[in-house]
Amino acid sequence: MKSLATAAVTALSLFLGLPSAIFAGSEDVVVENPWARASIGTNRPGAAYMTVHNTGADPVILLGLETPLAMMPDIHQTTTDANGVSSMAPVGEITIPPGERVSLEPGGLHAMLMRLQTPMIEGEVFFMTLIFDDGGAVTIDVPILGIAARGPEG
Amino acid sequence: MQRRQLLIYGSAAGFGLALTLFAGWWQVDGPGAPEAAAKRPLPLTQMDFQMTDQAGETVGPETLIGNLSMVFFGFTYCPDVCPTTLSDISGWLDDLGDEVADMNVVFITVDPERDTVEAMAEYVSYFHPAIQGWSGSPQQTRQAAAAFRANYEKVSTESGDYTMNHTASVFMFDTEGRFAGTIDYHEPREFAVPKIRRVLARSKEETS
Numbered sequence: 185m186k187s188l189a190t191a192a193v194t195a196l197s198l199f200l201g202l203p204s205a206i207f208a209g210s211e212d213v214v215v216e217n218p219w220a221r222a223s224i225g226t227n228r229p230g231a232a233y234m235t236v237h238n239t240g241a242d243p244v245i246l247l248g249l250e251t252p253l254a255m256m257p258d259i260h261q262t263t264t265d266a267n268g269v270s271s272m273a274p275v276g277e278i279t280i281p282p283g284e285r286v287s288l289e290p291g292g293l294h295a296m297l298m299r300l301q302t303p304m305i306e307g308e309v310f311f312m313t314l315i316f317d318d319g320g321a322v323t324i325d326v327p328i329l330g331i332a333a334r335g336p337e338g
Numbered sequence: 339m340q341r342r343q344l345l346i347y348g349s350a351a352g353f354g355l356a357l358t359l360f361a362g363w364w365q366v367d368g369p370g371a372p373e374a375a376a377k378r379p380l381p382l383t384q385m386d387f388q389m390t391d392q393a394g395e396t397v398g399p400e401t402l403i404g405n406l407s408m409v410f411f412g413f414t415y416c417p418d419v420c421p422t423t424l425s426d427i428s429g430w431l432d433d434l435g436d437e438v439a440d441m442n443v444v445f446i447t448v449d450p451e452r453d454t455v456e457a458m459a460e461y462v463s464y465f466h467p468a469i470q471g472w473s474g475s476p477q478q479t480r481q482a483a484a485a486f487r488a489n490y491e492k493v494s495t496e497s498g499d500y501t502m503n504h505t506a507s508v509f510m511f512d513t514e515g516r517f518a519g520t521i522d523y524h525e526p527r528e529f530a531v532p533k534i535r536r537v538l539a540r541s542k543e544e545t546s
Contacts, residue, residue, distance in 0.1 A: 221421055224414070224460060229497075231417035256497045262418050264506055264523050269489050270419045271503035274496065290422040291523065297417075298497040331464040332425040 210320030212240025216285075217336040218312070218326040220297075223304035230254065230297035230304045232312065232326050233288045233336075238280040245317035246278040246286070253310045255299035262291055272296070277317070290334065304328045377487035382407070382515030385485035389446065389474035392459035397472060399485065399515070406518075406541060407442040407511040408534075411488045413449035413502045414461040419523065420445075423506060426527060428466035433531050437538060438468070446472045448490035448504045450479045510534070512541045 218234035230253070238244050249257040259278065264270045275293065280286050288294050295312065297304075304310070306328055313323045329338050379385075385399035402409075408427065412420035424445065431438055445462060447453035450473060453461075458471030474482065483490055488505035495501050506523035510533075518537045521530050 221417075224464075228415045229417045229499075231421075258496070260418070267489065268505045268507040268520070268522055269503055270506040270523060271493070272418065272501055290418060294418050298495070298499070331421060332428055334422070334425050334429065 209238075209240055209242045209244040209318045210316035210322060212238060212242075213244055213280075213314070213316065213320075213322050214239055215314065215322060215324045218324050219333065219336040220295075220304060220310070220326050220328050221333055222306040222328050222331045223300060224331070225303055226300040228300075230300055232295040232297060233290065234295070234324070234326070235285050235287045235289075236278075236280060236314065237285045238282055241282050243279055243281050246280065247315045247317055249295055249312060249314060250321075251297065251310060251312040253301060253304070253312075254297035255301065257295055257297050257312070259288070259293060260296040261293050264291075306330050379409075379486040379488075379509050379511075379517050381517060382511050385482075387474075387478055387481035387485055389472040389478055389482060390455050392455065392462055392471040394455055397470075402442045402444070402511065403513070403515045405440045405442050405513055406438070406537060407444065407515075408508050408521075409442075409444045409446065409486060409511070410506070410508040411446050411448050411483065411486070411490065411504050412506070413447050413504070414453050414457055415449060415499075416502065419506050423508070423523065424462075424465045424469060426530070427469065427508065429527070430531050430534060431466045431468055434534060434538075438534070441468060443469045444472055445469055446479075446482055446486075448479060448483065448488075448502050450474060450476045510537050512537060512544075 214237045216235040216237055218232065220230060220232035223230045236246060246259070249259065251257050259275050260272050261275045262270055262272050278286055286293070308328045309325045310328065311323055312326050313321050315321050382399040382402055388396055388398045391397045410423060412423060414420070427443060431443065443466070447458060453473050455473055458473050462469045462471040486509055490502055490504040492500050493503055508521040510518040510521070512518045519533060521533060
């Protein structure tokens with residue numbers, strides 16, 4: 185009975201995009217406006233974007249991502265040098281100071297979804313879990329928009 | 339005495355002028371010149387390369403002459419920059435509407451291994467219908483990139499795949515194929531449409 189209640193709470197918090205575990209720091213993380221672009225098949229890596237807001241009083245460190253959609257999700261950053269050449273590299277851990285937001289948005293940070301398990305189809309939703317240094321995790325629903333989407337509104 | 343003074347002042351001024359000119363040369367063209375931030379593409383009329391468009395037709399720089407053109411480089415396995423550039427351009431084209439009905443908009447792939455004609459055809463079909471997708475052999479790709487002074491480089495990723503670093507600027511050319519400006523990737527979107535309008539206005543003035 186108790187496990188049922190826990191499961192219900194977890195399901196509800198997953199649904200609402202709230203932290204599903206009680207840990208120092210990461211329970212104050214709110215993920216805003218997540219979205220992803222549809223993919224063509226599974227060979228090409230996908231990308232997802234969101235704003236991670238630390239509403240708490242302590243800094244939090246985002247360590248990584250997990251999703252059933254991709255074998256290797258990782259946060260990457262695109263940079264463009266003085267010659268106009270763009271390149272992409274993993275960023276490792278991201279520290280979010282209290283009250284601050286970190287934006288994953290086109291042309292900057294993005295959740296790079298490598299080795300897709302299924303195609304990302306416009307109109308569908310997938311789960312993604314953000315893992316923090318305090319052992320906490322935040323699971324969110326990411327809506328898949330069109331391949332030509334420019335932001336969370338499409 | 340006066341003449342002598344004049345001579346001294348005169349030669350000092352001459353020397354000063356020479357020094358200024360030398361300093362200018364040193365900083366602009368000489369060894370002290372900064373690395374060219376971004377080299378300009380050649381005029382389309384001086385380029386020499388052949389590629390294949392998304393419909394399987396042979397195309398080249400001469401295909402673009404006669405209308406305004408926007409050309410940019412990328413690859414379809416690119417998760418962030420390329421779809422963003424293609425959707426930005428689709429947005430500009432929507433904003434400009436009939437003004438750019440005849441514009442050539444060309445996406446050239448720097449990943450000849452994976453981006454076949456079919457892959458390019460499918461990819462560009464998701465964006466504005468004016469956007470063409472050109473691909474070619476590794477040699478043809480090198481020639482095209484060199485003509486536009488664009489750079490690209492294959493880089494391994496931790497997933498065992500590879501990605502491409504590449505020039506992400508959009509190059510504009512006028513109806514006669516002359517280079518007409520660049521829209522940089524990091525440039526705010528509000529600047530792009532007015533920039534394209536200026537190139538349009540200039541080419542209209544010239545033809546009327």
